Amino acid sequence: MSIDIDTARKVAKLARIRVEEADLPKLAGQLSGILGFMEQLNEVDVTGIEPMVSVTPMRLKRRADVVTDGNIQAQILKNAPDAREGFFAVPKVVE
Amino acid sequence: MSANTWTIAAARDALRAGQITAVDLTMSCLTAIDAADGLNAFVHKTPDIALEQARVADLRLAKGDAPAMCGIPLGIKDVFCTKGVASQAGSNILKGFKPEYESSVTRKLFGDGAVMLGKLNMDEFAMGSSNESSCYGPVVNPWKVDELRRTPGGSSGGSAAAVAADLCLAATGTDTGGSIRQPAAFTGITGIKPTYGRVSRWGVIAYASSLDQAGPMTKSVRDAAIMLQSMAGHDPMDSTSADLPVPDFEAALTGDIRGKKIGIPREYRIDGIPAALDRLWQDGTAMLKDAGAEIVDISLPHTKYALPAYYVIAPAEASSNLARYDGVRYGHRAGLAGGDGITEMYEKTRAEGFGPEAQRRIMVGTYVLSAGFYDAYYNRARKVRSLIKRDFEQAFAAGIDAILAPIAPSSAFGLGEVGSADPVEMYLNDVFTVTLNLAGLPGVAVPVGLDQKGLPVGLQLIGRPWEEGALLNHAYVLERAAGFVSKPQKWW
Numbered sequence: 001m002s003i004d005i006d007t008a009r010k011v012a013k014l015a016r017i018r019v020e021e022a023d024l025p026k027l028a029g030q031l032s033g034i035l036g037f038m039e040q041l042n043e044v045d046v047t048g049i050e051p052m053v054s055v056t057p058m059r060l061k062r063r064a065d066v067v068t069d070g071n072i073q074a075q076i077l078k079n080a081p082d083a084r085e086g087f088f089a090v091p092k093v094v095e
Numbered sequence: 096m097s098a099n100t101w102t103i104a105a106a107r108d109a110l111r112a113g114q115i116t117a118v119d120l121t122m123s124c125l126t127a128i129d130a131a132d133g134l135n136a137f138v139h140k141t142p143d144i145a146l147e148q149a150r151v152a153d154l155r156l157a158k159g160d161a162p163a164m165c166g167i168p169l170g171i172k173d174v175f176c177t178k179g180v181a182s183q184a185g186s187n188i189l190k191g192f193k194p195e196y197e198s199s200v201t202r203k204l205f206g207d208g209a210v211m212l213g214k215l216n217m218d219e220f221a222m223g224s225s226n227e228s229s230c231y232g233p234v235v236n237p238w239k240v241d242e243l244r245r246t247p248g249g250s251s252g253g254s255a256a257a258v259a260a261d262l263c264l265a266a267t268g269t270d271t272g273g274s275i276r277q278p279a280a281f282t283g284i285t286g287i288k289p290t291y292g293r294v295s296r297w298g299v300i301a302y303a304s305s306l307d308q309a310g311p312m313t314k315s316v317r318d319a320a321i322m323l324q325s326m327a328g329h330d331p332m333d334s335t336s337a338d339l340p341v342p343d344f345e346a347a348l349t350g351d352i353r354g355k356k357i358g359i360p361r362e363y364r365i366d367g368i369p370a371a372l373d374r375l376w377q378d379g380t381a382m383l384k385d386a387g388a389e390i391v392d393i394s395l396p397h398t399k400y401a402l403p404a405y406y407v408i409a410p411a412e413a414s415s416n417l418a419r420y421d422g423v424r425y426g427h428r429a430g431l432a433g434g435d436g437i438t439e440m441y442e443k444t445r446a447e448g449f450g451p452e453a454q455r456r457i458m459v460g461t462y463v464l465s466a467g468f469y470d471a472y473y474n475r476a477r478k479v480r481s482l483i484k485r486d487f488e489q490a491f492a493a494g495i496d497a498i499l500a501p502i503a504p505s506s507a508f509g510l511g512e513v514g515s516a517d518p519v520e521m522y523l524n525d526v527f528t529v530t531l532n533l534a535g536l537p538g539v540a541v542p543v544g545l546d547q548k549g550l551p552v553g554l555q556l557i558g559r560p561w562e563e564g565a566l567l568n569h570a571y572v573l574e575r576a577a578g579f580v581s582k583p584q585k586w587w
Contacts, residue, residue, distance in 0.1 A: 017457065046479065052477045
């Protein structure tokens with residue numbers, strides 16, 4: 001599967017990573033190389049094989065749905081690049 | 096010999112016998128660290144925390160009921176969240192991040208009295224096999240046999256270099272596709288990737304959640320057993336952590352493997368593997384045979400497809416896990432131009448914060464999960480993963496106790512030598528290691544000798560799930576038979 005420049009641009013957009021137009025051909029080439037390497041998987045007969053969901057055959061543990069902490073607003077905001085009045089601050093989202 | 100060169104077992108016994116204090120032991124490591132900046136292994140030093148922890152450890156030791164890890168100075172891979180201490184996973188996108196909480200692994204180690212010397216360099220988000228994708232720059236392998244500066248391997252390259260250079264007694268590592276075992280092999284130390292679920296992933300910055308597993312990197316098999324004992328166990332904070340009792344791993348080191356069946360997988364004998372590596376694999380096989388084990392040729396037919404399956408599944412999970420780095424709650428946020436909205440903030444932040452390899456893997460993962468390609472790539476890779484696991488299950492069902500295999504297709508290579516033009520070239524380094532991450536199995540790297548260049552070579556033993564004790568016992572036999580005692584000559 002060869003990745004063209006339009007596909008590379010679309011993937012970068014989906015991944016929310018800015019890639020300059022001038023860098024798209026190189027990115028497309030690298031992604032094509034990696035995906036080409038994965039083409040080997042098409043040699044395998046996977047008829048009737050279930051895709052792996054969990055590597056260990058055990059049921060995930062469950063716990064009671066109860067609050068176990070709280071009142072840690074300052075800790076939660078401690079690492080925020082921009083926090084105001086007890087909230088995370090971001091550029092305007094709604095016009 | 097200076098105390099920083101000791102094993103955990105030797106230090107434990109000396110601390111308990113009152114022959115050294117934890118403070119003096121810690122000081123010997125801090126001195127070695129300060130003289131080793133040229134290796135670029137420690138990227139955040141924490142001497143104040145170390146000495147405070149050592150003082151507390153000495154009080155516990157004086158009371159006479161200290162756990163085995165009490166007073167043992169460790170390096171901690173940068174991927175573990177440590178409260179109040181920089182934890183960046185080798186990435187600029189987490190620059191300045193100081194967690195408000197402690198990972199379960201470090202909480203358990205520190206609870207047993209272990210001492211943190213600092214944080215260790217690694218490939219960005221553990222994505223790499225040479226430590227060259229780190230935001231801190233590469234680690235240099237302490238093994239130097241000519242003018243070439245070599246990689247210590249990756250992604251736990253800082254951990255491997257720090258242990259090999261005696262900057263600490265042991266270090267934590269994580270292994271998603273070989274990131275404990277390959278650097279252990281490149282630096283002549285021991286490392287175990289436990290069974291998936293044996294060690295809690297809570298507070299370990301995620302790369303690929305279905306493959307990530309933390310483990311110890313040490314100077315001996317006994318040390319790996321002692322340290323794994325402290326790291327392992329059920330944790331309600333990680334739903335994939337196994338609620339199983341943790342056996343006494345050190346007690347499993349009997350040195351007796353008579354009658355055990357060792358599988359030699361024929362698919363691991365690939366073209367282009369250097370003769371010295373192949374010879375050491377044969378030597379290792381002979382050592383286990385001499386110890387009374389039965390050697391059995393086995394087939395793991397889907398081995399060839401492990402690497403492409405891994406490089407679909409791991410980036411797919413990474414693209415999801417790394418979506419959280421958006422410049423809102425923690426870490427880096429790009430400076431914005433007038434009129435930039437939230438989408439520009441995301442895109443600029445992630446372009447600035449992630450290095451090239453992390454960006455590539457996020458985008459590959461995004462692609463293989465996108466509408467129209469999900470079945471062709473991601474679901475197919477998960478089916479192949481089922482087949483790879485079945486290969487191992489069939490071998491174990493036929494009575495195989497452990498599998499002996501190479502770790503990497505070469506010894507340590509030069510920095511800048513591999514993968515700069517073609518990323519896939521670097522991925523090929525993981526050909527022997529990713530199989531057991533995909534199958535969730537435990538694997539241990541043991542140094543067995545030097546190649547013709549004078550660089551260390553390791554072999555891996557792969558065990559049955561949840562039987563790390565028996566696996567470590569096989570490794571113990573191999574370690575004693577190989578008698579690997581070489582150390583890098585100090586040049587740094």
